Amino acid sequence: xxxxxxxxxxxxxxxxxxxxxxxxxxxxxxxxxxxxxxxxxxxxxxxxxxxxxxxxxxxxxxxxxxxxxxxxxxxxxxxxxxxxxxxxxxxxxxxxxxxxxxxxxxxxxxxxxxxxxxxxxxxxxxxxxxxxxxxxxxxxxxxxxxxxxxxxxxxxxxxxxxxxxxxxxxxxxxxxxxxxxxxxxxxxxxxxxxxxxxxxxxxxxxxxxxxxxxxxxxxxxxxxxxxxxxxxxxxxxxxxxxxxxxxxxxxxxxxxxxxxxxxxxxxxxxxxxxxxxxxxxxxxxxxxxxxxxxxxxxxxxxxxxxxxxxxxxxxxxxxxxxxxxxxxxxxxxxxxxxxxxxxxxxxxxxxxxxxxxxxxxxxxxxxxxxxxxxxxxxxxxxxxxxxxxxxxxxxxxxxxxxxxxxxxxxxxxxxxxxxxxxxxxxxxxxxxxxxxxxxxxxxxxxxxxxxxxxxxxx
Amino acid sequence: xxxxxxxxxxxxxxxxxxxxxxxxxxxxxxxxxxxxxxxxxxxxxxxxxxxxxxxxxxxxxxxxxxxxxxxxxxxxxxxxxxxxxxxxxxxxxxxxxxxxxxxxxxxxxxxxxxxxxxxxxxxxxxxxxxxxxxxxxxxxxxxxxxxxxxxxxxxxxxxxxxxxxxxxxxxxxxxxxxxxxxxxxxxxxxxxxxxxxxxxxxxxxxxxxxxxxxxxxxxxxxxxxxxxxxxxxxxxxxxxxxxxxxxxxxxxxxxxxxxxxxxxxxxxxxxxxxxxxxxxxxxxxxxxxxxxxxxxxxxxxxxxxxxxxxxxxxxxxxxxxxxxxxxxxxxxxxxxxxxxxxxxxxxxxxxxxxxxxxxxxxxxxxxxxxxxxxxxxxxxxxxxxxxxxxxxxxxxxxxxxxxxxxxxxxxxxxxxxxxxxxxxxxxxxxxxxxxxxxxxxxxxxxxxxxxxxxxxxx
Numbered sequence: 050x051x052x053x054x055x056x057x058x059x060x061x062x063x064x065x066x067x068x069x070x071x072x073x074x075x076x077x078x079x080x081x082x083x084x085x086x087x088x089x090x091x092x093x094x095x096x097x098x099x100x101x102x103x104x105x106x107x108x109x110x111x112x113x114x115x116x117x118x119x120x121x122x123x124x125x126x127x128x129x130x131x132x133x134x135x136x137x138x139x140x141x142x143x144x145x146x147x148x149x150x151x152x153x154x155x156x157x158x159x160x161x162x163x164x165x166x167x168x169x170x171x172x173x174x175x176x177x178x179x180x181x182x183x184x185x186x187x188x189x190x191x192x193x194x195x196x197x198x199x200x201x202x203x204x205x206x207x208x209x210x211x212x213x214x215x216x217x218x219x220x221x222x223x224x225x226x227x228x229x230x231x232x233x234x235x236x237x238x239x240x241x242x243x244x245x246x247x248x249x250x251x252x253x254x255x256x257x258x259x260x261x262x263x264x265x266x267x268x269x270x271x272x273x274x275x276x277x278x279x280x281x282x283x284x285x286x287x288x289x290x291x292x293x294x295x296x297x298x299x300x301x302x303x304x305x306x307x308x309x310x311x312x313x314x315x316x317x318x319x320x321x322x323x324x325x326x327x328x329x330x331x332x333x334x335x336x337x338x339x340x341x342x343x344x345x346x347x348x349x350x351x352x353x354x355x356x357x358x359x360x361x362x363x364x365x366x367x368x369x370x371x372x373x374x375x376x377x378x379x380x381x382x383x384x385x386x387x388x389x390x391x392x393x394x395x396x397x398x399x400x401x402x403x404x405x406x407x408x409x410x411x412x413x414x415x416x417x418x419x420x421x422x423x424x425x426x427x428x429x430x431x432x433x434x435x436x437x438x439x440x441x442x443x444x445x446x447x448x449x450x451x452x453x454x455x456x457x458x459x460x461x462x463x464x465x466x467x468x469x470x471x472x473x474x475x476x477x478x479x480x481x482x483x484x485x486x487x488x489x490x491x492x493x494x495x496x497x498x499x500x501x502x503x504x505x506x507x
Numbered sequence: 508x509x510x511x512x513x514x515x516x517x518x519x520x521x522x523x524x525x526x527x528x529x530x531x532x533x534x535x536x537x538x539x540x541x542x543x544x545x546x547x548x549x550x551x552x553x554x555x556x557x558x559x560x561x562x563x564x565x566x567x568x569x570x571x572x573x574x575x576x577x578x579x580x581x582x583x584x585x586x587x588x589x590x591x592x593x594x595x596x597x598x599x600x601x602x603x604x605x606x607x608x609x610x611x612x613x614x615x616x617x618x619x620x621x622x623x624x625x626x627x628x629x630x631x632x633x634x635x636x637x638x639x640x641x642x643x644x645x646x647x648x649x650x651x652x653x654x655x656x657x658x659x660x661x662x663x664x665x666x667x668x669x670x671x672x673x674x675x676x677x678x679x680x681x682x683x684x685x686x687x688x689x690x691x692x693x694x695x696x697x698x699x700x701x702x703x704x705x706x707x708x709x710x711x712x713x714x715x716x717x718x719x720x721x722x723x724x725x726x727x728x729x730x731x732x733x734x735x736x737x738x739x740x741x742x743x744x745x746x747x748x749x750x751x752x753x754x755x756x757x758x759x760x761x762x763x764x765x766x767x768x769x770x771x772x773x774x775x776x777x778x779x780x781x782x783x784x785x786x787x788x789x790x791x792x793x794x795x796x797x798x799x800x801x802x803x804x805x806x807x808x809x810x811x812x813x814x815x816x817x818x819x820x821x822x823x824x825x826x827x828x829x830x831x832x833x834x835x836x837x838x839x840x841x842x843x844x845x846x847x848x849x850x851x852x853x854x855x856x857x858x859x860x861x862x863x864x865x866x867x868x869x870x871x872x873x874x875x876x877x878x879x880x881x882x883x884x885x886x887x888x889x890x891x892x893x894x895x896x897x898x899x900x901x902x903x904x905x906x907x908x909x910x911x912x913x914x915x916x917x918x919x920x921x922x923x924x925x926x927x928x929x930x931x932x933x934x935x936x937x938x939x940x941x942x943x944x945x946x947x948x949x950x951x952x953x954x955x956x957x958x959x960x961x962x963x964x965x
Contacts, residue, residue, distance in 0.1 A: 055839055063552070065549060065621070066547035066549060069550055086904065094515055095519075095638070096638070098516055115576070118575065123598075124590060130587060132589075140581075163521075172904065182578035203907045327886060414630070416547075432785065444542050446545030449628055449666055460626055
């Protein structure tokens with residue numbers, strides 16, 4: 050067959066063994082932590098009916114949904130003149146399925162479909178890829194994983210407390226030393242808009258405020274001005290700006306007092322303070338929290354506390370975020386199901402570990418040991434040795450051909466297999482093995498039990 | 508927003524917590540076994556360039572590939588008159604990406620793209636969903652997982668031996684009591700066709716033979732006749748038919764002798780016998796193997812040993828299969844890369860565990876324990892208790908609201924959480940807990956350490 054040019058779609062990635070071993074470590078920590086907190090796994094199909102996704106992500110989001118062409122004769126309902134109507138109207142005729150854009154709409158869809166059999170509160174986690182036809186750039190991909198955990202069906206703020214604990218537990222296990230959890234409350238943003246003189250306009254205000262982690266205040270002020278916010282509004286807002294605050298800082302108390310004249314803001318602060326109080330017993334979590342009046346989070350469905358996790362001293366941006374919503378399923382016509390959820394950005398976390406140099410030993414294989422093949426006659430003995438090592442939980446392999454030692458060592462070297470095991474005639478007779486540490490070149494003669502001991506120590 | 512009818516695409520599935528806990532257990536066993544054997548993880552994008560997938564799966568397969576509509580104005584290259592040309596010619600103009608159909612072509616594509624940096628032999632495993640626009644039916648889905656492991660870049664039959672070992676290790680861990688590994692060799696099929704009088708026609712013969720696990724011999728014979736195989740061919744073939752044979756059965760020796768006059772068949776038997784010899788030290792594996800002259804496996808790229816795993820005494824069909832190929836990457840113009848691979852059908856294995864009643868305790872959550880919330884004042888104490896339990900590796904949760912006990916118990920009951928923990932005023936003062944086993948109703952007063960001990964025992 051003719052040679053074709055090959056590649057992968059722009060904005061997507063292959064994850065080779067080195068990257069996958071890191072990613073699987075992150076997935077494992079996240080999964081185990083979610084499960085320790087009683088979250089149960091859910092998986093939904095990659096393809097959803099287009100009608101389920103339509104109207105959920107705004108006009109801009111809608112453009113980024115990947116549509117799947119109907120199978121078979123997708124033109125069966127299309128007439129030549131339909132082409133002149135433009136691609137948007139034609140989409141519905143040639144495509145009825147689309148790739149999932151996030152994990153929240155599929156969750157809402159699942160909850161609605163199963164609401165009569167599910168027991169609430171429903172604590173679910175979901176770790177699956179999503180697809181967005183976004184312009185690819187540094188850190189922005191067209192296929193990426195989301196790792197969501199939500200508690201659906203309760204207004205209890207204990208859920209927020211547990212989410213903060215999970216975030217800290219995961220990042221602690223991944224050895225991320227320095228990060229803060231920024232927190233705010235949608236009702237405080239409502240109060241803020243009212244306090245500054247534009248009650249009800251918190252959504253518009255928030256969209257602008259949200260940009261403050263990328264642009265200067267002046268840019269945001271100009272945007273607010275273009276949106277017809279009064280100068281006095283912008284001045285008052287500017288006067289309230291602070292760095293993200295520790296929750297025991299006096300500035301936080303001052304801000305609470307100033308804004309709490311507004312009823313919504315007072316409610317918001319009261320809820321945040323309940324969360325902070327419950328975290329008193331967890332200083333390692335509480336000390337990470339910063340109240341950030343500028344934190345807005347784009348998604349409009351949040352109605353309560355909102356938060357975002359930002360690693361410090363690195364270029365990587367927010368690696369996790371979430372918040373409370375009053376209505377998960379109202380887009381599907383079912384009212385009164387509140388909840389709270391958040392998401393880990395696995396791709397960002399892997400970027401962060403890379404930047405922190407915490408990606409492990411760069412191994413390209415799970416194998417801890419390569420058994421050298423001296424001659425084909427000893428293969429039965431080699432296979433027995435491998436079986437015993439694997440029984441002891443050790444990942445290991447035999448070089449599949451009796452080629453030159455040099456080639457076998459260079460194989461181990463390029464895959465970063467830490468140990469090479471030699472069992473020649475002499476060793477086999479003595480029931481001993483020579484184990485060689487590739488990094489140091491050190492080698493010693495050991496019994497099988499000593500071998501297992503050595504491998505377990507690392 | 509108006510209520511819409513909602514559902515998921517036909518042939519796809521949501522996996523709720525109960526199913527996911529089972530699936531994750533299977534995935535974990537497979538992953539850990541693959542890694543113990545030194546296979547390294549690989550993940551490729553869900554979407555491949557359409558040109559990468561085209562021409563790889565035959566006409567029938569090609570029809571089953573899901574194409575993704577180009578994002579933005581997918582009609583930009585389409586004129587109204589193009590619609591009259593039919594959907595096949597239009598596909599290339601509106602779609603340049605498609606969902607992966609299997610994991611083998613993506614592996615071949617990855618190997619070709621990375622052949623200058625990869626160290627061979629390359630031992631990789633891959634566990635990801637694939638999509639096929641097939642007609643959905645019992646056990647046949649449009650989205651399903653494949654779990655592949657391949658060794659690329661060696662002709663060593665040790666790989667086949669290790670694959671047999673992995674199959675047995677996984678099924679043993681999943682407590683599948685009764686299964687056989689059917690084995691045959693493409694060269695024996697070539698020899699068989701020649702022996703019966705139609706040299707070179709083994710591919711056509713195999714397609715018909717492949718149906719023998721679903722239809723009677725007469726149906727296959729009629730099909731062969733329609734394909735212009737001579738009556739003497741069909742008679743000779745019929746005379747060689749046997750049940751799948753133990754490899755130490757005298758019938759197997761007889762068959763070897765009869766067919767080995769043909770050079771290709773002799774080579775095939777020689778390779779199989781090398782595999783059987785290497786398995787002598789592993790009777791628990793070797794005793795599962797059955798030589799099956801009728802095993803053909805559809806995929807045409809196999810050139811060496813082929814095998815399939817069939818559970819016994821159940822309705823579920825083959826749960827794993829694979830074989831050796833001489834040319835993985837020649838479809839992309841790169842010659843001389845041989846290998847061997849196989850795949851676990853995770854969905855089939857889960858169906859099998861269901862049929863065997865080995866799906867675990869039916870829990871809908873990983874939580875082993877629900878802590879009852881008596882009153883909001885004790886929440887700080889509850890949170891500390893949970894943190895200590897989780898630190899000890901126990902999955903647990905607090906009911907998030909201080910509602911009636913009955914409601915909390917019924918929550919635990921419907922999620923099949925095995926234990927409920929009570930810590931009232933009296934218990935908190937005594938630093939004790941009341942643990943209740945939901946199944947038996949048994950309850951006892953324990954210290955924290957005794958609590959952990961109890962939970963760890965299950």
